[in-house]
Amino acid sequence: MDILITGFEPFDGDTVNPSWEVAQALDGRVIGIGRVRACRLPVTFRDAPQRLAEALAQGRPELVIALGQASGRSEISIERVAVNLIDARIPDNAGDRPHDARVVALAPDAYFSTLPVKAMRDGLRAAGYPAGLSLTAGAFVCNQLFFELQHRLAGRGVRGGFIHLPALPEQAARAPGGLPSMGLAAQIDAIALAVAIAMGEVQVARGADEGAPTG
Amino acid sequence: MDILITGFEPFDGDTVNPSWEVAQALDGRVIGIGRVRACRLPVTFRDAPQRLAEALAQGRPELVIALGQASGRSEISIERVAVNLIDARIPDNAGDRPHDARVVALAPDAYFSTLPVKAMRDGLRAAGYPAGLSLTAGAFVCNQLFFELQHRLAGRGVRGGFIHLPALPEQAARAPGGLPSMGLAAQIDAIALAVAIAMGEVQVARGADEGAPTG
């Protein structure tokens, strides 16, 4: 079974993005009855949606989790809702800074995540990882990608959603005023666990008889 | 050479305290020309000073670093100044909650840390650890212990100071509203590095001819 995990390239002048570090580290890993396929996305409003579409078409994912970086948050932050809004506070990596635009012109105002967000949060916390739910993924490329993902998965019966990650310690070490952070190893382990929890629901939805032994 | 590192027992209903976890992990470790000796302190205004006095008397430390937990801080937080004030917001582990008292009746209003605080901060940051300086260690047992330490070391020519540590991830995972955290392994490595940096100054003060080979 195909599990797609996307991460972003660095942006805003930074040299690293925890979302791609985590996705890359999980690439090829077998979780439950699935195998992770990682995809690196540009932080550009123009190209990120197309790159996502290609990644979706390159396999038949039954679970898609998009990752992004949220500087300032201290927890693994599981997003609940993507909004049909682009309103950039800073330029993206192509220098674009669109304001007050819709992500998809003829689409609803928002989509909810179809991940088991509370089971994921509770499972992470029980395992000792700081985790929480969030009601906004912002209005930058992260939210755009999240909205595109939910729009494309809607009606297909494929579960998907978005998780924001804290800064890495090396990023916080460079931040003059301080910044919460989480080590890369912990982020990788936490996302692997989150995927496993989400996979549980995917397997339940498929029916017990189809369930292969978990790895 | 004797390096004393103190850590506190858990308090405020918690089951773990990163300061003792870190001190314990470093116990016996050779850093530069010194060897770490760890001491566990009670979180009680009544007993912490006496326990510190005993720990100081049990060896001949040339460097003393007291560690404490500062929930809510995201960085390794190197304290600059201890104030001669006790004013507890919560009860200590003996149930005492003294207000507006001096730590030592006939002592100055404050002592500065004698650690190389900026070299430690800069060295930690350069190595990728989030670190910062702090101008207040509060008015609870941490500040009391810090003040007692500086009071006892003053005039002895022994360098000492206090470092506050972020919560551990497992503590943040239990905090309803979220809490910045830092993994234990990173905290241990960061404090080992901070000790090494401080030891450099101790060795300089001793003079190059006395310096033994570093481990």
Added chain:
Amino acid sequence: MDILITGFEPFDGDTVNPSWEVAQALDGRVIGIGRVRACRLPVTFRDAPQRLAEALAQGRPELVIALGQASGRSEISIERVAVNLIDARIPDNAGDRPHDARVVALAPDAYFSTLPVKAMRDGLRAAGYPAGLSLTAGAFVCNQLFFELQHRLAGRGVRGGFIHLPALPEQAARAPGGLPSMGLAAQIDAIALAVAIAMGEVQVARGADEGAPTG
């Protein structure tokens, strides 16, 4: 012209709610070509929507602004989007604490505010009032009411939206750990200005020839 402004009763054990204080103070005030009608709402998931429906039916509002309290925010916080989600962190004033429910079963996942949110923010800031946009009104009664409002106004061509207000100074004075606040007079003036700015768009939509002299 009828301008409806709603405010909430106190909740969570408090004795005052800035949203009702502001709405009440503006009741009957003439702003542009309109006159404000204030309505006090209960902080209960069960009754707030019905009370809103009655208030809408009691006149023919051409502009509706719902107000609520957001403890912890320091600005006049203009909400951009209402989500079709109820997930209470604390009980409402009837003791109910529903989880993971939709506000309206057969409605979209979200509605955007139809207020001129950026013109309002910019106008408030230019006049010296701290103001900002928000992408989440939470998942408590405020968001429920906001969603109900947008659902009822959708297709009617009536502009509406939601504004969160900071705590009042007297509330902050009782908060042990401190809380940002804004004085009541400033809150009243700021919301009167925000209404005037929104009215400008209502009048433009109506056509210049219909515009009555402003008061």
Added chain:
Amino acid sequence: MDILITGFEPFDGDTVNPSWEVAQALDGRVIGIGRVRACRLPVTFRDAPQRLAEALAQGRPELVIALGQASGRSEISIERVAVNLIDARIPDNAGDRPHDARVVALAPDAYFSTLPVKAMRDGLRAAGYPAGLSLTAGAFVCNQLFFELQHRLAGRGVRGGFIHLPALPEQAARAPGGLPSMGLAAQIDAIALAVAIAMGEVQVARGADEGAPTG
């Protein structure tokens, strides 16, 4: 009786400083048996101490309260301790940015405020003003001035201290990421009340027989 209240000129590129606005507004006001004399101080390490010395010499103050601005704080913030440390994060108004210097070479490491800080905090809160105690006035010109003040008053039996004020709403309205604020009228009233509370202690110290009728 002479009450000296100092405030600072604007700094860091700003055009207003609440501390001088408040001091100026209280200039000449009779509080208890005293009359306020306001003094405007430059935000320069070089000149602020000398200006303070002159202001102290120009009268015979029996109470001195220095005011300063603390952007980011939401409360009237009554400082408890001044430290003998200058370490500027930004340049002062003369372009100087000294690091790791003592305020007064041959002075103690710190002085406590001699104001009745808890009575002031409690009185402000009871009157509905957000107020709190602070254990650090930073290491910029505010702390320098506070330290100079306590150093000069020590041994004279004159009570003095420092209070940090939140930003004004107009300053918060210009801050891109938001900033807690407090209206000027509330700040003036709060400081007048704080002075009255402090005067109570001054009068007690003088003895009841000396007490003149209050204004």
